[in-house]
Amino acid sequence: MHILTPNHVQLISACYPPSSALLTAGPDYSPNSQELSRLTYYAANRPGKISKLGNELERRAKTDSRKAAAGNTRARASLLITLAIFKAIAAECRRDLALLSPSLLSSVNTTLSALPTDLEIAARAATVFTAWTTYTDGLIIGGDQRVTEDYMSCLKHFARLCDVDLTDHETRNRTRLVGLAAFIGTVSSEALYHSQTYFQTQVQILMRAILPLLFQVDVVVLEQQLADIKEQPNSPILDEFRSRPMLERRAASIHVHIDGDQGPTSSDVANTALRATSTLLGHTNGIQASAVVKAALDTLDEKRRWDQVDHCRWLAEKWAEWTQYQYRYGIPTRLVECLAEGQDTPQPSAKHSTLAAMITTVFTSPTPLVNLSTSDIIASLISITLRRITLSPEDALLPALVECISSLGTHVYYADQIQDLAGELISRLVIVEANGLPGAVKANLEQARTQAVRCLLAGLLGLIHAADLHDAGIDPEDEKKAVGTAAALPAVAEPSRTSQEGHIRPSRRTKVTPETWQDTLSLLCDRDYAVRADYAKALVEYVETEIPKLGDKTDSDGVRRPRPVVEGPVRQASTINALLYGDSTTRFLNALHAYVYALATVAKLGLLSSSSSPERTTPAPTADGEEQAMSNGAKRGAPAMDRPSISFPPRSRRTSLVSRLLREAPAKLSVSAHVAAEFSDFGNILAVLTAVHEHLPVRSLLIGVPMLVALERATRVGNEEALDASTAPVLRSIKELVAKTWLVIGRVWSCSAVTGLAEKALSALPSAAPLPSLPDWQFGTLQPPQQPIPFPVDLEIRESLPDIDTDALVSAIAGSDYVQEATGLGLSDLLRRLDSAEWSADGAFRESMETKRRFDSFSGDNLSPLVKVAPTLMHAENLSMQSLARSGRAVGVTDLREALEGRSSMSNPNLVAGRVPSISTLDHTSSVFPEGFGKLTPTRSRPQQRVKPRPGEVKDVLNKLGIGKQNAGKANGGTVLKSSFQAIQKTQSRTNRTPPAFPPYTT
Known part of the structure; x- marks a missing residue:
């Protein structure tokens, strides 16, 4: 019986050459072209037959693969032709490829499995x-x-x-x-x-x-x-x-x-x-790109390629470059996550160091990384750094982590980015400074705390410096190569923003504000010298390049010279008010000089004394009652560091500790006084004061000179007693510090009288080694800890040191025309301000914490007058101040109508007499008690009823509208509204002076 061959089988068989010609079909091993065209036409016009065609070809592929694996050359040739037929049908039947996919993929899989070589x-x-x-x-x-x-x-x-x-x-x-x-x-x-x-x-x-x-x-x-x-x-x-x-x-x-x-x-x-x-x-998209990086990192683990650092860094940079613009943030994010996964490893491996290098490379590359959550990245890097320090303060991964943190400053995408990142670093820095590093081994607590502070400080300084390079258009790698040559260049007042093309580029970021940086000033008096030395360099860099310089401008040689009039008298008056009555920079300088005085005079440094210190004494009582809790802990034998007070907020507690440190600064040193500062500390102080007076000459003069006068008077010892051998070098160093600072002041203000007096005071001092200078610093790296330089031992002074004539110095600088024109003060006012006998470190610190009453500029500050009465309404720290500051709406007829109708409390709560708006604590977690403890339960509020107007409310609104009795007598062209702003009063000493031809220097 003859069985008919199906049509699709006949079409496929016709594509093969005769069996005897299979071996000669090479090297192309292609099917018959005419028959293949008939087959593909048949498949394209009959999609229902594609599955049958695929099954037949799959059967032939499996049979030929098995025979070819056994050495059958004809079966091998037939297999090559079968695969060619598969490709032709797939190309012609692309619309219905899903029907052919099972047979095609199965045939390819079988072929590769049978003939792998x-x-x-x-x-x-x-x-x-x-x-x-x-x-x-x-x-x-x-x-x-x-x-x-x-x-x-x-x-x-x-x-x-x-x-x-x-x-x-x-x-x-x-x-x-x-x-x-x-x-x-x-x-x-x-x-x-x-x-x-x-x-x-x-x-x-x-x-x-x-x-x-x-x-x-x-x-x-x-x-x-x-x-x-x-x-x-x-x-x-x-x-x-x-x-x-x-x-x-x-x-x-x-x-x-x-x-x-x-x-x-x-x-x-x-x-x-x-x-x-x-x-x-x-x-790939963002999630897929992260998956690709994860697979690549797993491959590096399996193949053990982490030791090829250059390849890994190159690939990390190219991964970010090849990824689509809006998804590139996934590359560094995944690298940081991978680094965080191994943060608990006792010993860092090549993987950890290479990952850190890859992260730094991605951040320092010119490839933009939009949508990158820099705050999350820096929080993760800080956590990894602190975790590594708890495992070992000498962990080998710390320098690489500092470079990672610093490299974040390379990419600036919004104005306040560096400000936010610096705030995150400073907040962690303050916590570690006061509370140490929880989780560290007890024997390494102090070393871990010191290393943590140094790492965060190095990262902070590197972050700001990297942002400056980003604004200037400088390659960080080229900048590292030029570190040696940069030291030989003359210092300038402010870094220029010159790109590689030679044109000036405006900065695209806001500066780190003095309020943010001020919390770190206590590091100047840290108990560890390595921290003090690192912070002194960081502080000098901040003052030179970062701090706002309102009205404080010097030329490239550090001399403050007059400039032509560029602004009107309104701006001049506003600048003078800011200089005299305080702004953020003024408060910063008050705190800075308080810490400088304490560092030069106190016998014990640090906010908290270490429990192992032999000089530990019972601290003085504090105003907030914290001393009782600390003394109870000391009686029980517990370290003060391990028993912080839980009754007060961290900021208030830290302020109390700082105040206690500054109150211990003596007004006068005795002949046998012990000072905790090292000889190199006085060199660091000189570098800080030099930077302050060179870059903030006006405010530093008004704030710093009283400190210099008080510091010099503290060293005046009578002739009745011989100096102690350990005290004499300290007193001489303080006098040299004061004299050299006066020398800087005289040079900045181009006052030859001050310079001559300062040089005379220096020459009168006994000869000794000069004050050390600050060590060199490479930004963005963790430098080895600095070792203190002790006082010279060959200095033998048995009699009192010559005093510096500070009265003559103050008189000379106060009589300078430059100083009088820049400050807007006369000679008598300058003498009274610069030679203040009431100056103390604790008082200067209080000036930095309390916002002084300031005069408003003529142009107005767009703030509500209620801000001015807020300090009298609230004497405690309260978030309700924010509601007053945000209230800028003027009082009008609508407020009067609502007051008459009794709706003033609902529409404008600021108008209600005797009431202060506040933020409700309902549903807010307490900062003292744990979550769930003492939490208020939300309740449904009662319907508000119309309250009848009170006479006081209506009268208050009338007074605010200027319709009160105070205006009854003003009928002859008098003003209708009484000004609520204080007028600026000139000092009597300046009334008979000719107005200056130029205003004080403003930004």
């Missing part, structure tokens, strides 16, 4: 696989379990080809290129990106195969191949992928060898691997 078979299978990835929509991945398994198995086979290691370099490179060609088709296909469930699995397979190939060549070769890719972005394999609609794409053919071609090199393999990686990251 046959390069020609692998190339033909990769061509079929690439055709499928070109035309598929990816919906079948994850939807059909069998197809998904075959697809994943094919990826693993191609990954094995990429990882092959043969002695024949040409064959090895060709084999790797075949696997990479299939992967290029994968990274450009919807099959990779459609299913989020299988994306991570696919990426892990790809990274394990591609990433090691990039580590087998030098970074220089990678740079050359990347430049070649940029010059020729259209690859013959990639140009038809994803750039066109699916129906218009053309699948690339993958060949093994053409006669006359030279064998591929390792550079060609690296070029293809770079194209695959850049294409992959160029098509």
Whole structure:
């Protein structure tokens, strides 16, 4: 009985040459072209037959694969033709490719499994696989379990080809290129990106195969191949992928060898691997890019490539560059997360140091990283740093972490970014300074605290410096190379913002405000010298480059000279008021000089004395009652550091501790006084005061001279007693400090009289070694801890030291025309202000904490008059002040109508007499008690009723409108409204002076 052969089988069989001609079909091993056209036409016009065609071809592929693996050459030739037929049908039936996908992927998987070492078979299978990835929509991945398994198995086979290691370099490179060609088709296909469930699995397979190939060549070769890719972005394999609609794409053919071609090199393999990686990251979104980085980091773990730091840094930078603009933030975020995962490792490994280097490289690269949460990044880096210090204060990873924190300043995307990051660092710095580092080993508590403060301080200074380089358009790597030459350049008053093109660029960020930095000033009196030395350098840098300089301008040589009139008298009066009656910089300088005086005179430094210190004494009672709690802890034998008071907020407690430290500063040193400061501390103080007077000359003169006078008077010892051997060098150092500071003041104000008196005072002192200078500093790095320089031991002084004539110095500087014109004060006022006998460190600190009554400028400050009465209404720290400050609405007829109707309390609570608006504590967690303890329960409020007007309310509104009795007598052109602002009163000493031809210097 004759059985008819199905039509689709006949069409497929006709595509093969006769059995006897199979061996001579090479080297192309292609099907009969005419019969193949009939077959593809049949499949395209009858989609229902595609599954049958696929099943028949799959059966032939499996049979031929099994025979070819056994050595049958005819079966091998037939298999090559079958794979070619698969590709032709996939190209013609791209609309219905899902019907052919199960058979196609199964055939490719079977072929690669049976013949893993046959390069020609692998190339033909990769061509079929690439055709499928070109035309598929990816919906079948994850939807059909069998197809998904075959697809994943094919990826693993191609990954094995990429990882092959043969002695024949040409064959090895060709084999790797075949696997990479299939992967290029994968990274450009919807099959990779459609299913989020299988994306991570696919990426892990790809990274394990591609990433090691990039580590087998030098970074220089990678740079050359990347430049070649940029010059020729259209690859013959990639140009038809994803750039066109699916129906218009053309699948690339993958060949093994053409006669006359030279064998591929390792550079060609690296070029293809770079194209695959850049294409992959160029098509991913934020989550997918993070998954790619995670797979790459896992591969580095498996292959143990962390010791190749240069390759890792280069790849990290290129990952961010290749990722789409809006998703680049995922690269450094994932790197920081990976670093945080290993923060508890007892000993840092090559992985940790390399990750930190990769993070720094990404942040310092010119590639923009929009949408990057810098606050979260810096919080994570700070936590990692502190955790490493708790494990070991000498952890080898700390310098790299400091560089990571500093590098964040390279990318500035909004004006207050550096201000916010600096505030985060300073808040952690203040906590560590006062409370130490919880979790550290008890034996290393003090060392851990010191190292934590130094790391945070170095990161803070590096952050600001990196932001300055960013504004100036300077490459951080070039700046590091120029560190040696920069030291030889003359200092200037303020860093210029000159880009590499030579033009001036305005700064795109706000400066770190003195209010934010002021919390760190107590580090100047830290009990550890390494902290004091580091902070002195940081403070000098802040004063020179960061602090606002309202009305304080000097020339490049440090001399303050008059300038032509550029602003009117209104601005001049406003500037004078800010200088005389205080602003944030003035309060900062008050606190600074208080700490300087304390550092030079107190016998014990630090906010809290260490429990192991032999000089520990019972601290003086404090005004807030904290002393009782601390003394009770001391009686029980507990360290003061471990028993902070829980009855007071942290800021109030810290303020109390600072006040106690400053109250211990003596007004006069005795002949046997003990000072905790080292000889090098006085050199650091001189550097700080020099920077202050050079860059803030006006306010430093008004605030700093009284401190210098008090400091010099503290060293005046009578002749009735001989000086102690340990006290004499201290007193001489203080006098040298005061004289050299006066020398700076005379030079800044171009006052020869002051300079002559200061030089005379210096020459009268006994000869000794000069005060040490500040050590060199490299920004963004953690320097070794500085060691203190002791006082010279060869100084033998048994009689009192000559006093400095501060009265003559004050008179000379007060008589300077420059000083009088800049300050707006006359001679008598300047003498009274500069030679104040009431100056004390504790008083100056209170001036820095209390907001003084200030005069308003003529132009107005757009603040409500209620702000002026707020201090009389509230004597305690209360958030209700904010509501008064925000109330800028004027009082009008509507307020009068509401007061008459009794609605004033509802519409404008600021008008109600005797009432102060406050913020409700309902549903707010207490800062003292733990969550859930004593929490208020929300209750439904009662309906508000119309309240009858009270006479006081109506009268108050009438007074605010200026209709009160105070205006009854003003009928002859008098003003209707009484001004609530105080007028600026000139001093009598300036009434007979001619107004200056130029105003004080303003910004």
